[in-house]
Amino acid sequence: MNKLSNSGFRFALAGVLTLGLLVAGGKPAAAAETPPVTLSTAQLKAIAEEGFVYGLPLVMNYAIMNEYAVNKNTDQFKAPFNHIKNEPRVYTYKDTAVLSPNSDTPYSLAWLDLRAEPVVITVPEVDSGRYYSVQLVDGNLYNDGYIGSRATSNKAGSYAVAGPDWQGGSPEGVGKVFHSTTPFMLVIFRTQLFNPKDMPSVEKIQAGFNIQPLSAFQNKPAPAAAPVIDFLPATSAGVKTHFWSYLSAALNYIPESDKDKDIRAKLAKIGVGPGKAFNMNSLSQEQQQAMAEGMKAGDAKVDEFVARGATDVNGWQVGSLWGDSDFYNGDWLKRAGGGKAGIYGNDAAEAMYLLGRTDAKGQTLDGSKHNYTLTFPAGSLPPVNAFWSVTMYYSDSQLLVENPINRYLVNSPMLPDMKKNADGSLTIYMQHKSPGKDKESNWLPAPDGPIYLALRMYWPKPATEDSSVLPPGKGTWQPPGIVVAN
The missing domain is CATH 2.60.40.1610 (Domain of unknown function DUF1254)
Known part of the structure; x- marks a missing residue:
C-alpha cells in the first residue's frame, strides 16, 4: 500500500491520553504510575526525538490494526483476527x-x-x-x-x-x-x-x-485459546495527539530485541513502554515544551531522510525503504521513512515505487497552476514482469483524488484503450479538467492544487536484464520527467 508526506505531523499537547494499558495476557493492568521525571529538558527532547523516529511506524500500524481488526464500529473495519x-x-x-x-x-x-x-x-x-x-x-x-x-x-x-x-x-x-x-x-x-x-x-x-x-x-484438537485483549482504542487520526499512549500500547505486543533494547530503555525513563501510561500532565511546562520540540525534530528528521534517501531521476524520487529485519538492521530512521513515505510498501524485488512531487525542472506539481504531461518514448515503457501504473493523489493527505470519471490511475492493462502518438510514444495527460474528449482515454485527473504521484512497477525486471529500474536509483531504465503542457 503506498507514499510520501512532507507536510509533517503537528502535535497537540492538550488532551494527550493518560489511560492505563493492558498486558499481552489480556487482563487489565493498573496503570503504572509514572514517577516524577527528573531528566533535563535537553534529555527529554533527545529521548522524544529518538523515540518518535523509532515509534512512528509502530504507532501507525497499531492504529490501523485497531481500525481494521478490532473496532467494529469504524467505517474502516475489515474483519476480526484470523479472518480474510x-x-x-x-x-x-x-x-x-x-x-x-x-x-x-x-x-x-x-x-x-x-x-x-x-x-x-x-x-x-x-x-x-x-x-x-x-x-x-x-x-x-x-x-x-x-x-x-x-x-x-x-x-x-x-x-x-x-x-x-x-x-x-x-x-x-x-x-x-x-x-x-x-x-x-x-x-x-x-x-x-x-x-x-x-x-x-x-x-x-x-x-x-x-x-x-x-x-x-491438520484436523487435530485446538490448543487453549489465547486470552482476549481489550486493546487501547486507537485511530489513524489520533496518531498526532496520542502518540506516546499509542506507542506504549503497541509495545505491549512487540517483543524487545537486541536491536531496540537501548531505545526502549530510554523510553521507559519517561513512562513509555509495556504496561505503562504516559502522562503529559506530570511534566512541567518546560518539559512538555521539550517533548513537543523533540517530536517535531524527529518528524523533520524523517522527512529529511525520505527526501535524501532516494535518488532524483528526472524529478522522480527513486529508492526503496521497505524490507525485512536484515534490511533495516536497527536503522529506525529508514524504517520510519518507509512508514511515512507509504506504510506497508513492498520489497524492491516485489514492487518499485517512484514518487513524484516535482516536474522535470524541479518545480512543485500543482494542478491549480498547470496542466502536465508524462510521455514514455516508444519502446521504453516501465520494464516489468507483471504490470505498472501511475496513480494520482492529493499532495497533503496522500489520498486518492475524487474526480468526475472515477479514474485514479493509468496502468499497463489500459494500454489497448489508450492512444499512442505518431512516433509510437505514449503521453499521459495529468490535469484537473478534461483535456478534451479526443484525449480522455489518456487522462489522469489531477487535484485543483498540489499533486503527489506514485509510479508503481510490480515485479520489476531484475538488474540482470538490459533494461531495469533495479538496483533502486541506479538502474539502466529511467523514468521520463513530467513537463508543463503547452
Whole structure:
C-alpha cells in the first residue's frame, strides 16, 4: 500500500491520553504510575526525538490494526483476527485509513493472531499471466516474506505463519513456514485486475484464499485459546495527539530485541513502554515544551531522510525503504521513512515505487497552476514482469483524488484503450479538467492544487536484464520527467 508526506505531523499537547494499558495476557493492568521525571529538558527532547523516529511506524500500524481488526464500529473495519476480508473492488478516494493506497489490485486483508498457534494460508492456482502476491508484515513493520507469482509461482499451495514463541518444526502439508517477530501480523493479498469486466475472475481467486489455525488444517484438537485483549482504542487520526499512549500500547505486543533494547530503555525513563501510561500532565511546562520540540525534530528528521534517501531521476524520487529485519538492521530512521513515505510498501524485488512531487525542472506539481504531461518514448515503457501504473493523489493527505470519471490511475492493462502518438510514444495527460474528449482515454485527473504521484512497477525486471529500474536509483531504465503542457 503506498507514499510520501512532507507536510509533517503537528502535535497537540492538550488532551494527550493518560489511560492505563493492558498486558499481552489480556487482563487489565493498573496503570503504572509514572514517577516524577527528573531528566533535563535537553534529555527529554533527545529521548522524544529518538523515540518518535523509532515509534512512528509502530504507532501507525497499531492504529490501523485497531481500525481494521478490532473496532467494529469504524467505517474502516475489515474483519476480526484470523479472518480474510476480500475487497471485490479497487480502492477509491473514500478509503482513508492508509496513506497512498494502490488502486490497481483488489485487496484481501487479514490480521493474524499467532499467540495460540501458527496460522496456515492457502492460495488457489492463479491463471497464468495474472500477477498476485501475499505480503506478510509484522508489528515491527518487517516484511517477513511473500507468497505469490514472483516468490512461489502461481500454483496452489499452503504456507504456515508462526509467531515469535512457536517452537515447533515444519508442519506436514505446508510448503514453507514464515516467522513473525510479533504475535500479530498483517497479511495483504493483491490480485491483479485487468479491467472492470475482469472483476468476477478476481472474485473467484479471492474466494480461494483461505486462513485457518494449524490445528484445523491438520484436523487435530485446538490448543487453549489465547486470552482476549481489550486493546487501547486507537485511530489513524489520533496518531498526532496520542502518540506516546499509542506507542506504549503497541509495545505491549512487540517483543524487545537486541536491536531496540537501548531505545526502549530510554523510553521507559519517561513512562513509555509495556504496561505503562504516559502522562503529559506530570511534566512541567518546560518539559512538555521539550517533548513537543523533540517530536517535531524527529518528524523533520524523517522527512529529511525520505527526501535524501532516494535518488532524483528526472524529478522522480527513486529508492526503496521497505524490507525485512536484515534490511533495516536497527536503522529506525529508514524504517520510519518507509512508514511515512507509504506504510506497508513492498520489497524492491516485489514492487518499485517512484514518487513524484516535482516536474522535470524541479518545480512543485500543482494542478491549480498547470496542466502536465508524462510521455514514455516508444519502446521504453516501465520494464516489468507483471504490470505498472501511475496513480494520482492529493499532495497533503496522500489520498486518492475524487474526480468526475472515477479514474485514479493509468496502468499497463489500459494500454489497448489508450492512444499512442505518431512516433509510437505514449503521453499521459495529468490535469484537473478534461483535456478534451479526443484525449480522455489518456487522462489522469489531477487535484485543483498540489499533486503527489506514485509510479508503481510490480515485479520489476531484475538488474540482470538490459533494461531495469533495479538496483533502486541506479538502474539502466529511467523514468521520463513530467513537463508543463503547452
